[in-house]
Amino acid sequence: MDRKSVLIGAIFAVALGCGSVSPMGDAAAQGPATQPGAKTVVKLGVSGRPDQAFLELAFDRGYFEGQGIEIQKVPATSGNEFVAPLARNQLDVASGSPNAALFNALNRDIDIRIVADFAHIEGKDDGLVSIVVRKDLMDSGAVKSVADLKGRSIAAGNSKGQVAYLTVNTMFKMNNIPASATDIRALNFPDALAALASKNLDAAFLIEPMITLAEKRGILRILLKGGEIRPGTHLSVLVFSPGFAKQTDLANKFMIAYLRGARDYYDAFVLKKNRDAAIDILTKSLPVKDRKTWEDAAPQYTDLNGRVDIADLKGQAAIYRELGDVTGPVSELEKNVDPQFAKAAVAVLGAR
Numbered sequence: 126m127d128r129k130s131v132l133i134g135a136i137f138a139v140a141l142g143c144g145s146v147s148p149m150g151d152a153a154a155q156g157p158a159t160q161p162g163a164k165t166v167v168k169l170g171v172s173g174r175p176d177q178a179f180l181e182l183a184f185d186r187g188y189f190e191g192q193g194i195e196i197q198k199v200p201a202t203s204g205n206e207f208v209a210p211l212a213r214n215q216l217d218v219a220s221g222s223p224n225a226a227l228f229n230a231l232n233r234d235i236d237i238r239i240v241a242d243f244a245h246i247e248g249k250d251d252g253l254v255s256i257v258v259r260k261d262l263m264d265s266g267a268v269k270s271v272a273d274l275k276g277r278s279i280a281a282g283n284s285k286g287q288v289a290y291l292t293v294n295t296m297f298k299m300n301n302i303p304a305s306a307t308d309i310r311a312l313n314f315p316d317a318l319a320a321l322a323s324k325n326l327d328a329a330f331l332i333e334p335m336i337t338l339a340e341k342r343g344i345l346r347i348l349l350k351g352g353e354i355r356p357g358t359h360l361s362v363l364v365f366s367p368g369f370a371k372q373t374d375l376a377n378k379f380m381i382a383y384l385r386g387a388r389d390y391y392d393a394f395v396l397k398k399n400r401d402a403a404i405d406i407l408t409k410s411l412p413v414k415d416r417k418t419w420e421d422a423a424p425q426y427t428d429l430n431g432r433v434d435i436a437d438l439k440g441q442a443a444i445y446r447e448l449g450d451v452t453g454p455v456s457e458l459e460k461n462v463d464p465q466f467a468k469a470a471v472a473v474l475g476a477r
Contacts, residue, residue, distance in 0.1 A: 164195040165375055170207040170219030171198045173412065175334055176244055176361070176425055177220075181410040182393075182403060183386025192378035207364075211237050214368035218379065220244075220361045225286030225450035228442045231461050232453030236367040238463040239438075241380065241431035243361040251352035252423040254288070254360065255336055256296060257345040258328045259321050268327070268348065271300040278308040280317035280329035286450035288360055289330040291441060294448070296354050321345055334413055334422040341421075350423075358437050370463060380431065380470040387427040388477060394424040429477035431467025435459060 167189075171177055183189060189196050199216055201207060207219035208227065212235045220243040221227055231237065246253065256279075262268040268277070282289025290309075297304055312320060314335060320326030322344050331339070339345050351358075363383065369376055393403035404419045413419060435458055442455035 164190065164193050166195045166197050167369070167375070167379060168197045168199050168215075168217045170211075170216055171200055172220075173200060175407075175411055175413050175422075178407050178411060178425065179386040179390035179427060180383070181386075181407055182389045183382050185406045185410065186386075186389070188382035188385045189379070192382050194375070194379060194382065208235075208237070211364060211366045214366045217366055217369040219364055221364050222287060222361050223359050223438050223441055224288065225442075225445040228445060228451045228455070229453065231458070232451070237461065238365040238367070238370045239362045239433055239458075239461050240365050240370070240376075240463050241363040241383065241467050242359060242428035242433055243363045244425050244427055245359045245434075245437075246351045246356055247426040248356055249352040250350065251356070251426065252333070252336070252347060252350035253425055254292065254330065254332050254351035255347045256293070256328060256349045256351075256354070257321070257331050257336060257339075258348045259324060259326070260343055260346050261324070262327060263346040263348070271296060271302065271349070274328055275302060275306045276308070277327040278310055280310050280312040280320065280326055282311065282330060283313040284311050285448060286445055288358070288441075291358075291444060292351060292354055293330055294444070296349065299354065318344070333425075334418050337418055337422040357434065358441065359434060362433060362438075363431075365463075365466070370466075373465075373469075376466050377469040380466040381473055384429065384431055384467070384470050384474060387431075388429050388474075390425070390427070391429060391477075394419075395426075430471050431464070433462050433464065433467075435462050438462070 171180070184196060199210075199219075207216060207221060208230055210216035211219060212230075223239075227237075244253070258268045258274075268274065279293060280289075281293040284290070293309065294304065297307065310326070312326070312329070314331055317326060317329040317331065318335060318339055321329060321339070328348065329345075331345075336345070336347065340347070365376060389403065392398040393400045400420070404416050407419060408414050408416060438458050439455055442451055442458070445451040446455055
């Protein structure tokens with residue numbers, strides 16, 4: 126294996142946690158569980174990626190245990206794997222992207238409840254996700270703006286109907302560039318990074334901390350931050366199974382612990398309070414082991430009161446419908462967004 130392959134492999138491993146989790150199996154298939162004694166087992170779908178950092182803080186600091194909850198982690202390689210077990214009440218809680226597949230599932234009356242924000246693009250300076258370009262193209266001046274991407278190749282996630290393609294599509298529309306004027310490719314993030322490094326791709330939609338790691342290694346530069354394209358948009362949401370949502374007291378307690386973790390992460394990485402202590406936890410529990418990467422990467426924003434922006438979800442669904450990825454209506458999301466649990470948690474914790 127050559128040096129470049131080793132380098133790219135290392136970036137994949139720390140950025141995406143490749144090989145750190147196994148596909149979902151028996152833990153979800155066994156159905157709801159209880160544990161003898163004071164604590165109730167809650168089956169939580171996890172990816173093992175850096176985007177669950179605030180959950181790791183909540184786990185380590187005992188916030189769920191303090192609510193009488195024993196978390197049973199159910200790993201999967203993709204959030205899409207959680208939809209079916211959630212619908213069957215074989216999984217209690219998970220995060221998921223508000224993509225075309227989710228909107229189509231909700232249109233089929235699958236009673237999954239969207240209960241809180243998990244990650245969103247904050248303001249115009251938020252670079253948690255970005256459009257990146259090969260460093261040599263930026264340094265030479267061959268690509269200075271979005272207009273210079275005409276006729277060039279750009280990776281927009283592994284398929285249509287998800288946030289990467291949505292963001293790329295929005296960027297081109299903002300700049301009056303028809304998608305047909307560019308070579309939009311379906312590549313997952315690791316493959317897109319490998320193609321950038323080998324100069325077989327010109328640009329891509331990528332996520333942190335992959336962006337920071339690859340930028341440090343001279344592979345790419347940022348052309349536009351996600352906040353300059355779609356500020357406020359939900360990247361992922363917290364969802365409850367139908368059965369778990371009916372256990373109001375337990376679901377409220379889960380949300381209290383969840384929001385405490387989100388607030389700790391915000392304090393550490395946005396306000397820079399007790400950041401070293403948070404990094405100590407995260408370098409032990411997540412694939413990113415380099416402290417400097419946690420310090421330098423753009424932070425993830427989660428609404429500290431759990432608020433879900435229904436208008437944004439409807440806007441995303443409408444675009445997917447326009448693109449042919451959503452086949453049903455987009456106006457019924459109010460029945461799927463359930464704010465009661467976040468409101469109950471905020472009543473206990475106070476608003477932020």
